[in-house]
Amino acid sequence: MANVKANDRLYQDLARALLDELAQGRYPVGTRLPAERDLALRFEVSRPTVREAIIALEVQGLVEVRIGSGAYVRRLPGEEDRPGFNVTAFELTEARLLFEGEAAALAATQVTDADVAEIEVLVQRIAEENLDPNGTERADREFHLAIARATRNHAVFNVIEQLWDLRATSPEAALLHEKARHAQVKPVVEEHAAVLEALRARDPNAARAAMRSHLSAVLEGLLFATEERALAEARKATQAKRERYAKATA
Amino acid sequence: MANVKANDRLYQDLARALLDELAQGRYPVGTRLPAERDLALRFEVSRPTVREAIIALEVQGLVEVRIGSGAYVRRLPGEEDRPGFNVTAFELTEARLLFEGEAAALAATQVTDADVAEIEVLVQRIAEENLDPNGTERADREFHLAIARATRNHAVFNVIEQLWDLRATSPEAALLHEKARHAQVKPVVEEHAAVLEALRARDPNAARAAMRSHLSAVLEGLLFATEERALAEARKATQAKRERYAKATA
DNA sequence: TTCTGAAAATTGGTATTACCAGAAGGGCGC
DNA sequence: GCGCCCTTCTGGTAATACCAATTTTCAGAA
Known part of the structure; x- marks a missing residue:
């Protein structure tokens, strides 16, 4: 063979x-x-x-x-290779909500003017990405990583980068995030801008609140998309049974 | 050869x-x-x-x-192998302060009575470990991981476990933590107990505060040990120069 | 002189064969 | 039934040969 x-x-x-x-x-x-x-x-x-x-x-x-x-x-491929593989999209986003909120607060005490300028550009690019229906979310990623980098703490940066990368390996996450992202086009820009303003003001509490607010919105969009998908699958299953019933009684 | x-x-x-x-x-x-x-x-x-x-x-x-x-x-061994290798002990503890605080808060909303009972046992074992001058810090590790597990969020648990494991790979971290731990024997038990009580009361804010307080103490002990070591090295360097000078003028 | 292109040398890729050493299982003797 | 030894199976290593891709060399042409 x-x-x-x-x-x-x-x-x-x-x-x-x-x-x-x-x-x-x-x-x-x-x-x-x-x-x-x-x-x-x-x-x-x-x-x-x-x-x-x-x-x-x-x-x-x-x-x-x-x-x-x-x-x-000794062990099977894929599994137990890198830590935290079978993490659901919900868990991932919840963890980001907790951790990135704190990272934003720490970043607010450590950012330089150069950092703020860089993040400002990224917010602009995120806006452009959101307008393009085929746009990627590269700027979004860079935005979050730039804030993590502004903490001047490599451990914090690595953790956040890793959580973001896990989306690629998570079975459902990417799809669901994509759906969630399209469910809320305009507010996203404002949320990112709010984080930027808090950083510019060097206000840790405001930065934490803004970041948590943003990721809460993502989490809600995710839950909405999850529910939507579950409903669609339920309808599909019902439809299949209906067709089978129709055939059986034909 | x-x-x-x-x-x-x-x-x-x-x-x-x-x-x-x-x-x-x-x-x-x-x-x-x-x-x-x-x-x-x-x-x-x-x-x-x-x-x-x-x-x-x-x-x-x-x-x-x-x-x-x-x-x-293509690349050299050792470096750029696993992410987040060259993280200082300070960065590591700072990250834990931020993340484990949030994890404790989330755990307070999710713990079961069984979790609380398990953690209670671990607090007792930590006390015993602290009395033994040759004791390990295994119970300490288990305590923090149990709380991370109580969040019912695999991503959170994986991150915290990973941060703890990084101490082993960090060049200085283990030594410094050992020093820092011995500098503060009794308070540690009280700090862990405070976290436990907050979890038992299902009080997220109290749990966050207790955990941050505990890790702040660890961080301060770490800074103290770092300074102490720096001073010791400075003295040693001076002593070496002194001996060299003595030899040169003998 | 410079460029071109084909031949030659070099290098990894694979196959074949043989023999050794460690492990496992079965049969024999006790 | 128990234990020892021997056979057999398995991976470990060596030696050799030939193929294919690449690189280098160099002669011949422009």
């Missing part, structure tokens, strides 16, 4: 193929992979190539090779 | 040896490693073994192998 995707070196293809089989649950955690010689036969490659692929898995911590015994599955 | 540390498979020894050479700057970023055949000669191993070692480096993203050309250094 060899479910490989060419254009790569053989060992990489093989590693991917094995990765797929691991992901599909063919070899659960703790079980042993087939012997190298058997894998070589099955995938029609040489044993050195099989070894290279298995070493690639071993370096990634997916399998553990025991001399004279075999290669045993 | 082959600066290998036996007791492992050859390819792992070789990978480590190459890693050392990378760390020592023998092969800067962008340069090419020697050809596989040359490495095999130099380390007195076979080419397949060299290939396995290089693949191990490649999987880790340290080198990039180009067919027909060679293996090029």
Whole structure:
């Protein structure tokens, strides 16, 4: 069979193929992979190539090779790789509400005029992004990261950057955020501007309040989108049952 | 030469040896490693073994192998591996002050009676740990993580767990925290108890205040220890100069 | 002299084969 | 039934050969 995707070196293809089989649950955690010689036969490659692929898995911590015994599955790919993978969009936004509020407050005590100028530009760019229906949310990200950077605390910055990046890995988050973002076009600009003004005034409490207010709005939009999607799915399920009933009685 | 540390498979020894050479700057970023055949000669191993070692480096993203050309250094080991490595102890504690305060407030709205009972036990264990001069700070860690868990928010929990774990990777943090902890024995127990009481009362504002108060104390102890160490180093430097002067004039 | 392009050298990619060492299992003797 | 030894299986390493992609070299042409 060899479910490989060419254009790569053989060992990489093989590693991917094995990765797929691991992901599909063919070899659960703790079980042993087939012997190298058997894998070589099955995938029609040489044993050195099989070894290279298995070493690639071993370096990634997916399998553990025991001399004279075999290669045993240590953990499955995808999961438990980076911390905090299966986080829901709600949890993510709630955490940002708490943490970014505090970060904004700290930033208000540490910002420089240059920071304020940079953030001002970003607020403008966010406005432009929001007008474009196909716009990205890159400026939005930069806005939040600029504030985190203004805290002059690397730990704070890293945490916030990480929370933002988690949206990409979260299964639902990206979609839901997209929906949530379109549900509230104009207010978003004003909310960002409010944070900017608080920073310019060096007012920690105002900055915290403005940031929390903004993310509360995001959270509400998220809940709205979630509910909307649940309702749509419920309708779809009902519709399917209705059609099935119609067919059965036809 | 082959600066290998036996007791492992050859390819792992070789990978480590190459890693050392990378760390020592023998092969800067962008340069090419020697050809596989040359490495095999130099380390007195076979080419397949060299290939396995290089693949191990490649999987880790340290080198990039180009067919027909060679293996090029992509980045150096150690640095830029995990995010937020070079965070100072001060930044770390400051971040905890901000984030764990909010986590405690959220936890106060979400805790169950079972959570409170668990945390109560941990407060007791922290007291015991503090009495033992050789005690660890395991209970302390569990206490903070239990509160983070009580938020019922995985993102919040992951962030706080990660900040705590960063202490181990931070160069100075562990030592300084140890010093800081011994500088304030009894108050610590009271501070933890105050957080517990706020949780029991389901009072978010009190929980936030208690946690911030506790971590403020830790932060101050940390600053004290930092200053103390700086002074000690200054004295040591002066002493060294004094001895050198004495020798020179002897 | 400079540019072009093909040949040669170099390099990684893969296959084949062989043998060694550690581990595991089964059969034998006690 | 218990324990020891031997067979067998497994990964670890070596040696070698050949292929394919790349890089270099250099001769020939402009």
